[in-house]
Amino acid sequence: MIRLEHIDFAYTKNQPILKDININVPKGAVYGFLGVNGAGKSTTLRLIMGLMKPTNGEVFLFDEPIKKTYPNHLKRVGSLIESPPLYHHLSARDNLKIWCNYFNVSKNKIKEILHLTRLEDVNKKKVGNFSTGMKQRLGLATALLQDPEILILDEPTNGLDPVGIMELRQIISDLNTKGTTILLSSHILAEVEKMVNYIGIIKNGSIAFEGTIESLKALRQQNVVVKFRVDNIGDSVKILVGLDIANITEDTFQMALSHEEELPHIIKRLVQGNVQIFEVSPIGNSLEELFINLSNV
Amino acid sequence: MQLVRNIKAELVKLKYPPIIWLIGFVLIAVIAIVFAAHFIDVNRTAALGQNPWDKYRVAVTAIFSVFIAVPFIVLLISAGVFLDHQYAIWKFQYTVPMKRGTIFFSKLFAILTLILMTFAGLVLGVILCAYFLDLLLPELEFRYYPMVLINLLEKLGHTFVALLGIIGIQYFLSLRFKGFLVPASFGVVAFVVGLILGTINNPISAYFPYSYPTIVQNHNMFNTDQVGIVDYGFFNSIELYSILYFVFFVFLAKILEDRRQVH
Numbered sequence: 190m191i192r193l194e195h196i197d198f199a200y201t202k203n204q205p206i207l208k209d210i211n212i213n214v215p216k217g218a219v220y221g222f223l224g225v226n227g228a229g230k231s232t233t234l235r236l237i238m239g240l241m242k243p244t245n246g247e248v249f250l251f252d253e254p255i256k257k258t259y260p261n262h263l264k265r266v267g268s269l270i271e272s273p274p275l276y277h278h279l280s281a282r283d284n285l286k287i288w289c290n291y292f293n294v295s296k297n298k299i300k301e302i303l304h305l306t307r308l309e310d311v312n313k314k315k316v317g318n319f320s321t322g323m324k325q326r327l328g329l330a331t332a333l334l335q336d337p338e339i340l341i342l343d344e345p346t347n348g349l350d351p352v353g354i355m356e357l358r359q360i361i362s363d364l365n366t367k368g369t370t371i372l373l374s375s376h377i378l379a380e381v382e383k384m385v386n387y388i389g390i391i392k393n394g395s396i397a398f399e400g401t402i403e404s405l406k407a408l409r410q411q412n413v414v415v416k417f418r419v420d421n422i423g424d425s426v427k428i429l430v431g432l433d434i435a436n437i438t439e440d441t442f443q444m445a446l447s448h449e450e451e452l453p454h455i456i457k458r459l460v461q462g463n464v465q466i467f468e469v470s471p472i473g474n475s476l477e478e479l480f481i482n483l484s485n486v
Numbered sequence: 487m488q489l490v491r492n493i494k495a496e497l498v499k500l501k502y503p504p505i506i507w508l509i510g511f512v513l514i515a516v517i518a519i520v521f522a523a524h525f526i527d528v529n530r531t532a533a534l535g536q537n538p539w540d541k542y543r544v545a546v547t548a549i550f551s552v553f554i555a556v557p558f559i560v561l562l563i564s565a566g567v568f569l570d571h572q573y574a575i576w577k578f579q580y581t582v583p584m585k586r587g588t589i590f591f592s593k594l595f596a597i598l599t600l601i602l603m604t605f606a607g608l609v610l611g612v613i614l615c616a617y618f619l620d621l622l623l624p625e626l627e628f629r630y631y632p633m634v635l636i637n638l639l640e641k642l643g644h645t646f647v648a649l650l651g652i653i654g655i656q657y658f659l660s661l662r663f664k665g666f667l668v669p670a671s672f673g674v675v676a677f678v679v680g681l682i683l684g685t686i687n688n689p690i691s692a693y694f695p696y697s698y699p700t701i702v703q704n705h706n707m708f709n710t711d712q713v714g715i716v717d718y719g720f721f722n723s724i725e726l727y728s729i730l731y732f733v734f735f736v737f738l739a740k741i742l743e744d745r746r747q748v749h
Contacts, residue, residue, distance in 0.1 A: 238580075240577060240580055240581065241747040242747070260583045260584055261583060263581055263582065264583040269578070271574065271577060272574045272577075274573065274574070275573060276499055276502075276569060276573055278501070278502050279498070279499070287495040288578075290491040290494050290498075291491070291492060291582045292582060292583070293488060
Protein backbone atom coordinates (compact mmCIF):
# COMPACT_ATOMS: atom_id res chain seq x y z
CA MET A 190 0.00 0.00 0.00
CA ILE A 191 2.78 2.42 0.95
CA ARG A 192 6.26 1.94 -0.43
CA LEU A 193 9.29 4.18 -0.20
CA GLU A 194 12.24 3.32 -2.41
CA HIS A 195 15.70 4.76 -1.78
CA ILE A 196 14.41 8.04 -0.44
CA ASP A 197 16.95 10.76 0.30
CA PHE A 198 16.00 14.16 1.60
CA ALA A 199 17.98 17.22 2.62
CA TYR A 200 17.13 20.84 3.29
CA THR A 201 20.67 21.80 2.34
CA LYS A 202 23.29 19.81 0.45
CA ASN A 203 25.52 19.20 3.48
CA GLN A 204 22.79 18.25 5.89
CA PRO A 205 21.02 15.07 4.80
CA ILE A 206 17.90 14.38 6.85
CA LEU A 207 16.93 11.06 5.28
CA LYS A 208 19.35 8.57 3.74
CA ASP A 209 18.22 5.72 1.51
CA ILE A 210 14.91 5.13 3.26
CA ASN A 211 13.09 1.98 2.19
CA ILE A 212 9.71 1.23 3.74
CA ASN A 213 7.02 -1.21 2.81
CA VAL A 214 3.63 -1.03 4.51
CA PRO A 215 1.47 -4.00 3.49
CA LYS A 216 -2.27 -3.70 2.91
CA GLY A 217 -4.28 -4.03 6.11
CA ALA A 218 -1.27 -3.42 8.36
CA VAL A 219 -1.03 -1.18 11.38
CA TYR A 220 2.55 0.00 10.93
CA GLY A 221 4.37 1.67 13.80
CA PHE A 222 7.06 4.04 12.54
CA LEU A 223 9.36 4.57 15.47
CA GLY A 224 12.37 6.66 16.24
CA VAL A 225 13.68 9.20 18.68
CA ASN A 226 12.79 12.87 18.24
CA GLY A 227 14.62 14.29 15.26
CA ALA A 228 15.27 10.89 13.66
CA GLY A 229 13.28 11.84 10.55
CA LYS A 230 9.82 10.37 11.20
CA SER A 231 7.75 13.50 10.48
CA THR A 232 9.87 14.34 7.43
CA THR A 233 9.23 10.85 6.04
CA LEU A 234 5.49 11.17 6.61
CA ARG A 235 5.44 14.61 4.96
CA LEU A 236 7.19 13.11 1.94
CA ILE A 237 4.57 10.36 1.78
CA MET A 238 1.80 12.97 1.89
CA GLY A 239 3.47 15.06 -0.83
CA LEU A 240 3.99 18.05 1.44
CA MET A 241 7.66 17.95 0.53
CA LYS A 242 9.55 16.47 -2.39
CA PRO A 243 12.38 13.97 -1.89
CA THR A 244 15.85 14.78 -3.17
CA ASN A 245 16.11 11.23 -4.55
CA GLY A 246 13.94 8.15 -4.64
CA GLU A 247 10.30 7.47 -5.14
CA VAL A 248 7.19 7.30 -2.96
CA PHE A 249 4.53 4.81 -4.05
CA LEU A 250 0.96 4.73 -2.78
CA PHE A 251 -1.39 2.02 -4.06
CA ASP A 252 1.58 0.76 -6.11
CA GLU A 253 1.82 3.95 -8.15
CA PRO A 254 4.36 6.76 -7.80
CA ILE A 255 2.61 9.71 -6.15
CA LYS A 256 4.14 12.21 -8.53
CA LYS A 257 2.06 10.58 -11.26
CA THR A 258 -1.20 10.25 -9.34
CA TYR A 259 -1.09 13.55 -7.41
CA PRO A 260 -3.52 14.87 -6.24
CA ASN A 261 -6.17 12.23 -7.06
CA HIS A 262 -4.67 9.52 -4.85
CA LEU A 263 -5.25 11.79 -1.85
CA LYS A 264 -8.97 10.95 -2.07
CA ARG A 265 -8.02 7.56 -0.62
CA VAL A 266 -5.62 8.81 2.04
CA GLY A 267 -6.32 10.47 5.36
CA SER A 268 -3.60 12.08 7.42
CA LEU A 269 -2.88 13.87 10.60
CA ILE A 270 0.62 15.32 10.48
CA GLU A 271 1.72 16.71 13.86
CA SER A 272 -0.93 19.06 15.27
CA PRO A 273 -4.61 18.58 14.34
CA PRO A 274 -5.81 21.07 11.68
CA LEU A 275 -8.35 22.88 13.83
CA TYR A 276 -9.58 26.45 13.95
CA HIS A 277 -9.94 27.15 17.65
CA HIS A 278 -12.55 29.88 17.26
CA LEU A 279 -14.99 27.47 15.61
CA SER A 280 -17.03 24.57 16.96
CA ALA A 281 -16.16 20.95 16.19
CA ARG A 282 -19.07 20.84 13.74
CA ASP A 283 -17.94 24.01 11.90
CA ASN A 284 -14.40 22.66 11.66
CA LEU A 285 -15.71 19.48 10.06
CA LYS A 286 -17.97 21.51 7.76
CA ILE A 287 -14.90 23.24 6.34
CA TRP A 288 -13.23 19.97 5.46
CA CYS A 289 -16.50 18.41 4.20
CA ASN A 290 -16.60 21.23 1.65
CA TYR A 291 -12.99 20.73 0.66
CA PHE A 292 -13.33 16.95 0.42
CA ASN A 293 -16.70 17.25 -1.34
CA VAL A 294 -18.23 14.97 1.28
CA SER A 295 -21.87 15.21 2.37
CA LYS A 296 -22.44 17.06 5.64
CA ASN A 297 -24.40 14.01 6.85
CA LYS A 298 -21.01 12.39 7.33
CA ILE A 299 -20.27 14.78 10.21
CA LYS A 300 -22.68 13.04 12.58
CA GLU A 301 -21.25 9.62 11.81
CA ILE A 302 -17.66 10.78 12.29
CA LEU A 303 -18.46 12.61 15.53
CA HIS A 304 -20.02 9.40 16.80
CA LEU A 305 -17.00 7.32 15.78
CA THR A 306 -14.62 9.68 17.56
CA ARG A 307 -16.97 10.05 20.55
CA LEU A 308 -17.40 13.79 20.16
CA GLU A 309 -21.12 14.07 19.40
CA ASP A 310 -21.89 15.58 22.82
CA VAL A 311 -19.45 18.45 22.34
CA ASN A 312 -20.01 19.13 18.64
CA LYS A 313 -21.16 22.72 19.27
CA LYS A 314 -18.41 23.54 21.74
CA LYS A 315 -15.57 25.79 20.58
CA VAL A 316 -12.43 23.80 19.85
CA GLY A 317 -10.36 26.29 21.85
CA ASN A 318 -12.04 24.87 24.96
CA PHE A 319 -11.26 21.26 24.07
CA SER A 320 -8.78 19.08 25.97
CA THR A 321 -5.71 17.78 24.10
CA GLY A 322 -7.36 14.38 23.75
CA MET A 323 -10.54 15.85 22.29
CA LYS A 324 -8.53 17.94 19.82
CA GLN A 325 -6.60 14.85 18.80
CA ARG A 326 -9.85 12.93 18.27
CA LEU A 327 -11.33 15.80 16.26
CA GLY A 328 -8.15 15.91 14.17
CA LEU A 329 -8.60 12.20 13.57
CA ALA A 330 -12.22 12.88 12.62
CA THR A 331 -11.11 15.32 9.90
CA ALA A 332 -8.67 12.72 8.58
CA LEU A 333 -11.47 10.14 8.44
CA LEU A 334 -14.03 12.27 6.61
CA GLN A 335 -13.39 10.71 3.22
CA ASP A 336 -13.27 7.10 4.50
CA PRO A 337 -9.60 6.68 3.61
CA GLU A 338 -8.07 3.36 2.69
CA ILE A 339 -4.79 4.57 4.16
CA LEU A 340 -4.55 6.56 7.35
CA ILE A 341 -1.28 8.30 8.28
CA LEU A 342 -0.93 9.60 11.82
CA ASP A 343 2.09 11.47 13.08
CA GLU A 344 2.60 11.02 16.83
CA PRO A 345 -1.12 10.54 17.49
CA THR A 346 -0.55 9.73 21.17
CA ASN A 347 1.31 12.99 21.87
CA GLY A 348 -0.14 14.74 24.89
CA LEU A 349 -2.74 12.05 25.54
CA ASP A 350 -3.32 10.62 29.00
CA PRO A 351 -3.58 6.83 29.44
CA VAL A 352 -7.36 6.94 28.92
CA GLY A 353 -6.88 8.96 25.73
CA ILE A 354 -4.32 6.46 24.48
CA MET A 355 -6.69 3.58 25.21
CA GLU A 356 -9.51 5.34 23.33
CA LEU A 357 -7.25 6.03 20.37
CA ARG A 358 -6.09 2.41 20.39
CA GLN A 359 -9.72 1.29 20.24
CA ILE A 360 -10.51 3.65 17.34
CA ILE A 361 -7.44 2.47 15.42
CA SER A 362 -8.33 -1.14 16.07
CA ASP A 363 -11.91 -0.55 14.83
CA LEU A 364 -10.65 1.16 11.69
CA ASN A 365 -8.15 -1.58 10.97
CA THR A 366 -10.84 -4.21 11.42
CA LYS A 367 -12.81 -2.40 8.70
CA GLY A 368 -9.78 -2.72 6.41
CA THR A 369 -7.97 0.62 6.78
CA THR A 370 -4.21 0.42 6.48
CA ILE A 371 -2.65 2.58 9.16
CA LEU A 372 0.81 4.09 9.40
CA LEU A 373 1.50 5.84 12.67
CA SER A 374 4.65 7.31 14.10
CA SER A 375 5.79 7.53 17.68
CA HIS A 376 8.93 7.90 19.74
CA ILE A 377 7.59 5.64 22.49
CA LEU A 378 7.35 1.96 21.63
CA ALA A 379 5.24 1.09 24.67
CA GLU A 380 2.48 3.47 23.53
CA VAL A 381 2.04 1.83 20.15
CA GLU A 382 3.22 -1.72 20.83
CA LYS A 383 -0.34 -2.91 21.44
CA MET A 384 -1.74 -1.17 18.35
CA VAL A 385 0.69 -2.23 15.65
CA ASN A 386 1.57 -5.45 13.85
CA TYR A 387 4.46 -4.06 11.79
CA ILE A 388 7.33 -1.93 12.98
CA GLY A 389 9.84 0.30 11.25
CA ILE A 390 12.58 1.94 13.28
CA ILE A 391 14.38 4.96 11.95
CA LYS A 392 17.76 6.01 13.30
CA ASN A 393 19.67 9.09 12.15
CA GLY A 394 17.62 9.27 8.97
CA SER A 395 18.10 5.60 8.03
CA ILE A 396 15.95 2.55 8.62
CA ALA A 397 17.49 0.44 11.42
CA PHE A 398 14.79 -2.22 11.52
CA GLU A 399 11.69 -3.17 9.61
CA GLY A 400 9.50 -6.18 10.15
CA THR A 401 6.62 -7.64 12.08
CA ILE A 402 6.29 -7.09 15.79
CA GLU A 403 7.04 -10.84 16.18
CA SER A 404 10.34 -10.47 14.35
CA LEU A 405 11.25 -7.60 16.69
CA LYS A 406 10.43 -9.84 19.65
CA ALA A 407 12.52 -12.62 18.11
CA LEU A 408 15.41 -10.18 17.88
CA ARG A 409 15.00 -9.56 21.58
CA GLN A 410 15.49 -13.28 22.25
CA GLN A 411 18.96 -13.17 20.73
CA ASN A 412 22.08 -11.92 22.49
CA VAL A 413 20.50 -12.06 25.92
CA VAL A 414 22.43 -11.05 29.04
CA VAL A 415 21.19 -12.69 32.24
CA LYS A 416 22.07 -11.96 35.84
CA PHE A 417 22.24 -14.87 38.33
CA ARG A 418 22.19 -14.66 42.15
CA VAL A 419 23.43 -17.89 43.68
CA ASP A 420 24.66 -19.29 47.04
CA ASN A 421 28.08 -20.39 45.76
CA ILE A 422 29.89 -18.27 43.21
CA GLY A 423 33.03 -20.45 43.14
CA ASP A 424 31.15 -23.65 42.21
CA SER A 425 29.04 -21.78 39.67
CA VAL A 426 32.09 -20.43 37.86
CA LYS A 427 33.66 -23.92 37.82
CA ILE A 428 30.45 -25.48 36.42
CA LEU A 429 30.12 -22.85 33.72
CA VAL A 430 33.80 -22.66 32.84
CA GLY A 431 34.39 -21.75 29.22
CA LEU A 432 31.15 -19.80 28.93
CA ASP A 433 30.82 -16.01 28.72
CA ILE A 434 30.66 -15.01 32.39
CA ALA A 435 31.27 -11.45 33.54
CA ASN A 436 30.73 -8.96 36.36
CA ILE A 437 31.28 -11.50 39.11
CA THR A 438 30.49 -10.27 42.65
CA GLU A 439 30.14 -12.03 46.03
CA ASP A 440 26.88 -13.73 45.09
CA THR A 441 26.04 -12.64 41.52
CA PHE A 442 27.40 -12.97 38.01
CA GLN A 443 26.24 -12.07 34.52
CA MET A 444 26.22 -14.28 31.51
CA ALA A 445 25.79 -13.56 27.81
CA LEU A 446 23.66 -16.07 25.89
CA SER A 447 23.42 -16.20 22.15
CA HIS A 448 19.75 -17.18 22.48
CA GLU A 449 17.34 -17.33 25.40
CA GLU A 450 16.76 -21.05 24.77
CA GLU A 451 20.20 -21.70 26.30
CA LEU A 452 18.92 -20.48 29.69
CA PRO A 453 17.12 -23.66 30.87
CA HIS A 454 20.26 -25.73 30.14
CA ILE A 455 22.44 -23.36 32.18
CA ILE A 456 20.01 -23.49 35.10
CA LYS A 457 19.90 -27.29 34.87
CA ARG A 458 23.72 -27.56 35.01
CA LEU A 459 23.88 -25.29 38.05
CA VAL A 460 21.15 -27.23 39.87
CA GLN A 461 22.84 -30.54 39.05
CA GLY A 462 26.04 -29.07 40.52
CA ASN A 463 24.19 -28.38 43.80
CA VAL A 464 24.20 -24.61 43.33
CA GLN A 465 21.15 -22.93 44.76
CA ILE A 466 19.72 -20.24 42.48
CA PHE A 467 17.89 -17.36 44.16
CA GLU A 468 17.35 -15.07 41.17
CA VAL A 469 17.63 -15.09 37.37
CA SER A 470 16.87 -11.81 35.65
CA PRO A 471 17.42 -10.49 32.13
CA ILE A 472 19.47 -7.33 31.75
CA GLY A 473 18.68 -4.69 29.14
CA ASN A 474 16.35 -7.01 27.35
CA SER A 475 12.90 -5.51 27.32
CA LEU A 476 11.36 -4.63 23.99
CA GLU A 477 11.70 -0.98 24.94
CA GLU A 478 15.41 -1.38 25.65
CA LEU A 479 15.90 -3.17 22.37
CA PHE A 480 14.06 -0.30 20.64
CA ILE A 481 16.31 2.22 22.37
CA ASN A 482 19.40 0.28 21.28
CA LEU A 483 18.11 0.18 17.71
CA SER A 484 16.97 3.76 17.53
CA ASN A 485 19.40 5.70 19.68
CA VAL A 486 21.78 8.11 18.04
CA MET B 487 -18.66 23.92 -8.31
CA GLN B 488 -15.72 22.70 -6.24
CA LEU B 489 -14.39 26.27 -6.21
CA VAL B 490 -17.72 27.48 -4.78
CA ARG B 491 -17.57 24.78 -2.09
CA ASN B 492 -14.00 25.80 -1.25
CA ILE B 493 -15.00 29.45 -0.95
CA LYS B 494 -17.88 28.44 1.32
CA ALA B 495 -15.39 26.53 3.46
CA GLU B 496 -13.08 29.52 3.62
CA LEU B 497 -15.95 31.81 4.60
CA VAL B 498 -16.83 29.49 7.50
CA LYS B 499 -13.20 29.75 8.60
CA LEU B 500 -13.33 33.55 8.42
CA LYS B 501 -16.05 33.64 11.08
CA TYR B 502 -13.21 34.81 13.27
CA PRO B 503 -14.24 37.37 15.93
CA PRO B 504 -11.45 39.89 15.12
CA ILE B 505 -12.46 39.79 11.43
CA ILE B 506 -16.17 40.22 12.25
CA TRP B 507 -15.27 43.10 14.57
CA LEU B 508 -13.10 44.64 11.87
CA ILE B 509 -15.89 44.55 9.28
CA GLY B 510 -18.37 45.89 11.82
CA PHE B 511 -15.98 48.68 12.78
CA VAL B 512 -15.43 49.68 9.14
CA LEU B 513 -19.17 49.85 8.43
CA ILE B 514 -19.96 51.72 11.64
CA ALA B 515 -17.01 54.11 11.21
CA VAL B 516 -17.98 55.17 7.67
CA ILE B 517 -21.67 55.48 8.52
CA ALA B 518 -20.94 57.35 11.76
CA ILE B 519 -18.61 59.85 10.08
CA VAL B 520 -21.04 60.50 7.23
CA PHE B 521 -23.91 60.77 9.68
CA ALA B 522 -22.00 63.16 11.94
CA ALA B 523 -20.88 65.33 8.99
CA HIS B 524 -24.49 65.78 7.86
CA PHE B 525 -26.01 66.02 11.31
CA ILE B 526 -23.59 68.57 12.73
CA ASP B 527 -23.28 70.79 9.67
CA VAL B 528 -26.72 70.48 8.12
CA ASN B 529 -26.67 74.02 6.73
CA ARG B 530 -23.63 73.25 4.60
CA THR B 531 -24.78 69.87 3.40
CA ALA B 532 -28.40 70.79 2.62
CA ALA B 533 -28.67 72.88 -0.55
CA LEU B 534 -31.98 73.90 -2.01
CA GLY B 535 -32.71 72.50 -5.45
CA GLN B 536 -29.67 70.19 -5.51
CA ASN B 537 -29.79 66.43 -5.36
CA PRO B 538 -28.39 65.68 -1.85
CA TRP B 539 -27.37 62.20 -2.96
CA ASP B 540 -24.55 63.67 -5.11
CA LYS B 541 -22.73 65.21 -2.14
CA TYR B 542 -23.58 62.24 0.03
CA ARG B 543 -22.09 59.80 -2.48
CA VAL B 544 -18.88 61.81 -2.69
CA ALA B 545 -18.62 61.99 1.10
CA VAL B 546 -19.11 58.23 1.50
CA THR B 547 -16.59 57.20 -1.15
CA ALA B 548 -14.03 59.79 -0.07
CA ILE B 549 -14.11 58.79 3.59
CA PHE B 550 -14.06 55.10 2.77
CA SER B 551 -11.51 55.12 -0.05
CA VAL B 552 -8.99 57.53 1.41
CA PHE B 553 -9.02 56.70 5.12
CA ILE B 554 -10.67 53.36 5.78
CA ALA B 555 -10.32 50.97 2.83
CA VAL B 556 -6.55 50.41 2.85
CA PRO B 557 -6.10 49.65 6.56
CA PHE B 558 -9.21 47.48 6.32
CA ILE B 559 -7.74 45.45 3.46
CA VAL B 560 -4.36 45.17 5.19
CA LEU B 561 -5.83 43.92 8.47
CA LEU B 562 -8.42 41.66 6.86
CA ILE B 563 -5.95 39.79 4.65
CA SER B 564 -3.26 39.61 7.33
CA ALA B 565 -5.73 38.18 9.86
CA GLY B 566 -7.43 35.86 7.36
CA VAL B 567 -4.25 34.17 6.18
CA PHE B 568 -2.68 34.29 9.65
CA LEU B 569 -5.39 31.88 10.86
CA ASP B 570 -3.94 29.17 8.63
CA HIS B 571 -0.42 29.82 9.92
CA GLN B 572 -1.50 30.06 13.55
CA TYR B 573 -3.25 26.70 13.59
CA ALA B 574 -0.72 24.98 11.28
CA ILE B 575 -3.46 24.26 8.78
CA TRP B 576 -1.17 23.97 5.74
CA LYS B 577 0.04 20.48 6.65
CA PHE B 578 -3.51 19.26 6.32
CA GLN B 579 -4.75 21.74 3.74
CA TYR B 580 -2.25 20.57 1.15
CA THR B 581 -3.22 16.93 1.64
CA VAL B 582 -6.76 17.47 0.39
CA PRO B 583 -7.21 15.92 -3.04
CA MET B 584 -6.84 19.03 -5.16
CA LYS B 585 -4.00 21.01 -6.66
CA ARG B 586 -2.35 23.67 -4.54
CA GLY B 587 -3.40 26.25 -7.10
CA THR B 588 -7.08 25.48 -6.49
CA ILE B 589 -6.61 25.97 -2.75
CA PHE B 590 -4.58 29.12 -3.34
CA PHE B 591 -7.28 30.72 -5.49
CA SER B 592 -10.07 29.52 -3.19
CA LYS B 593 -8.51 31.46 -0.34
CA LEU B 594 -7.98 34.52 -2.51
CA PHE B 595 -11.54 34.45 -3.86
CA ALA B 596 -12.93 34.00 -0.35
CA ILE B 597 -11.08 37.15 0.73
CA LEU B 598 -12.35 39.01 -2.35
CA THR B 599 -15.88 37.77 -1.59
CA LEU B 600 -15.63 39.04 1.97
CA ILE B 601 -14.39 42.43 0.73
CA LEU B 602 -17.27 42.65 -1.75
CA MET B 603 -19.72 41.63 0.99
CA THR B 604 -18.34 44.48 3.10
CA PHE B 605 -18.84 46.83 0.16
CA ALA B 606 -22.45 45.59 -0.14
CA GLY B 607 -22.96 46.11 3.59
CA LEU B 608 -21.53 49.59 3.25
CA VAL B 609 -23.91 50.47 0.40
CA LEU B 610 -26.89 49.20 2.38
CA GLY B 611 -25.72 50.94 5.55
CA VAL B 612 -25.17 54.35 3.98
CA ILE B 613 -28.53 54.26 2.18
CA LEU B 614 -30.33 53.44 5.43
CA CYS B 615 -28.28 56.15 7.13
CA ALA B 616 -29.40 58.71 4.53
CA TYR B 617 -33.07 57.93 5.09
CA PHE B 618 -32.54 58.02 8.86
CA LEU B 619 -30.88 61.43 8.50
CA ASP B 620 -33.85 62.51 6.46
CA LEU B 621 -36.20 61.52 9.27
CA LEU B 622 -34.21 63.59 11.75
CA LEU B 623 -33.44 66.48 9.39
CA PRO B 624 -36.15 66.76 6.70
CA GLU B 625 -34.34 69.74 5.14
CA LEU B 626 -31.77 67.34 3.72
CA GLU B 627 -34.52 66.16 1.32
CA PHE B 628 -33.09 62.75 0.48
CA ARG B 629 -36.58 61.39 -0.06
CA TYR B 630 -37.44 63.91 -2.76
CA TYR B 631 -34.55 63.06 -5.08
CA PRO B 632 -33.58 59.89 -6.93
CA MET B 633 -30.79 57.97 -5.25
CA VAL B 634 -29.19 56.63 -8.50
CA LEU B 635 -27.64 53.59 -6.88
CA ILE B 636 -25.55 52.86 -9.95
CA ASN B 637 -23.52 56.04 -9.39
CA LEU B 638 -22.59 54.96 -5.88
CA LEU B 639 -21.75 51.46 -7.11
CA GLU B 640 -19.62 52.94 -9.89
CA LYS B 641 -17.63 55.04 -7.42
CA LEU B 642 -17.12 52.09 -5.09
CA GLY B 643 -16.21 49.98 -8.13
CA HIS B 644 -13.34 52.36 -8.88
CA THR B 645 -12.24 52.12 -5.25
CA PHE B 646 -12.30 48.31 -5.44
CA VAL B 647 -10.19 48.25 -8.60
CA ALA B 648 -7.75 50.75 -7.06
CA LEU B 649 -7.45 48.40 -4.07
CA LEU B 650 -6.62 45.31 -6.15
CA GLY B 651 -2.87 46.02 -6.22
CA ILE B 652 -2.81 46.26 -2.43
CA ILE B 653 -4.86 43.06 -2.16
CA GLY B 654 -2.30 41.23 -4.32
CA ILE B 655 0.68 42.53 -2.33
CA GLN B 656 -0.91 41.83 1.05
CA TYR B 657 -1.96 38.32 0.02
CA PHE B 658 1.59 37.62 -1.15
CA LEU B 659 3.11 38.96 2.09
CA SER B 660 0.62 37.12 4.31
CA LEU B 661 1.43 33.81 2.65
CA ARG B 662 5.19 34.36 2.79
CA PHE B 663 5.40 35.49 6.43
CA LYS B 664 3.97 33.20 9.09
CA GLY B 665 3.23 35.93 11.60
CA PHE B 666 0.53 38.58 11.58
CA LEU B 667 2.89 41.41 12.45
CA VAL B 668 5.07 41.61 9.32
CA PRO B 669 2.35 41.89 6.65
CA ALA B 670 0.13 44.05 8.86
CA SER B 671 2.93 46.44 9.87
CA PHE B 672 4.19 46.71 6.32
CA GLY B 673 0.67 47.44 5.12
CA VAL B 674 -0.03 50.08 7.75
CA VAL B 675 3.27 51.90 7.15
CA ALA B 676 2.72 51.71 3.38
CA PHE B 677 -0.80 53.08 3.89
CA VAL B 678 0.53 56.15 5.74
CA VAL B 679 3.20 56.75 3.08
CA GLY B 680 0.63 56.20 0.33
CA LEU B 681 -1.82 58.58 1.94
CA ILE B 682 0.82 61.32 2.17
CA LEU B 683 2.03 60.80 -1.40
CA GLY B 684 -1.53 60.63 -2.70
CA THR B 685 -2.73 63.66 -0.78
CA ILE B 686 0.11 65.88 -2.00
CA ASN B 687 -0.31 64.45 -5.48
CA ASN B 688 3.33 63.47 -5.70
CA PRO B 689 4.12 61.89 -9.12
CA ILE B 690 5.76 58.92 -7.36
CA SER B 691 2.33 57.92 -6.10
CA ALA B 692 1.51 56.68 -9.61
CA TYR B 693 3.88 53.76 -8.94
CA PHE B 694 2.96 53.19 -5.30
CA PRO B 695 -0.18 51.01 -5.05
CA TYR B 696 -0.96 52.13 -1.51
CA SER B 697 -1.64 55.63 -2.91
CA TYR B 698 -4.02 54.42 -5.59
CA PRO B 699 -7.32 54.64 -3.68
CA THR B 700 -6.48 58.24 -2.75
CA ILE B 701 -5.32 59.44 -6.17
CA VAL B 702 -8.13 57.65 -8.00
CA GLN B 703 -10.56 59.31 -5.62
CA ASN B 704 -8.96 62.73 -6.20
CA HIS B 705 -9.03 62.16 -9.93
CA ASN B 706 -12.68 61.11 -10.00
CA MET B 707 -13.83 63.84 -7.61
CA PHE B 708 -11.82 66.88 -8.56
CA ASN B 709 -9.79 65.88 -11.62
CA THR B 710 -6.92 67.81 -10.05
CA ASP B 711 -4.15 65.24 -9.97
CA GLN B 712 -0.62 65.96 -11.07
CA VAL B 713 0.08 62.31 -11.58
CA GLY B 714 -0.90 62.30 -15.23
CA ILE B 715 -3.79 59.87 -15.01
CA VAL B 716 -5.16 58.86 -18.38
CA ASP B 717 -8.75 57.64 -18.72
CA TYR B 718 -9.45 54.57 -20.84
CA GLY B 719 -13.21 54.08 -20.79
CA PHE B 720 -14.27 52.82 -17.37
CA PHE B 721 -10.71 52.36 -16.14
CA ASN B 722 -7.97 54.93 -15.86
CA SER B 723 -4.23 54.30 -16.05
CA ILE B 724 -3.83 54.03 -12.26
CA GLU B 725 -6.54 51.40 -12.05
CA LEU B 726 -4.82 49.46 -14.80
CA TYR B 727 -1.54 49.64 -12.83
CA SER B 728 -3.46 48.36 -9.83
CA ILE B 729 -4.71 45.38 -11.83
CA LEU B 730 -1.16 44.71 -13.08
CA TYR B 731 0.24 44.80 -9.53
CA PHE B 732 -2.52 42.40 -8.48
CA VAL B 733 -1.80 39.96 -11.30
CA PHE B 734 1.96 40.13 -10.73
CA PHE B 735 1.88 39.51 -6.98
CA VAL B 736 -0.81 36.84 -7.16
CA PHE B 737 1.16 35.05 -9.88
CA LEU B 738 4.39 35.32 -7.86
CA ALA B 739 2.67 34.08 -4.70
CA LYS B 740 1.19 31.14 -6.60
CA ILE B 741 4.55 30.06 -8.02
CA LEU B 742 6.17 30.21 -4.57
CA GLU B 743 3.24 28.39 -2.99
CA ASP B 744 3.42 25.58 -5.57
CA ARG B 745 7.10 25.09 -4.75
CA ARG B 746 6.82 25.46 -0.99
CA GLN B 747 8.08 22.58 1.14
CA VAL B 748 5.53 22.37 3.93
CA HIS B 749 7.49 21.73 7.13
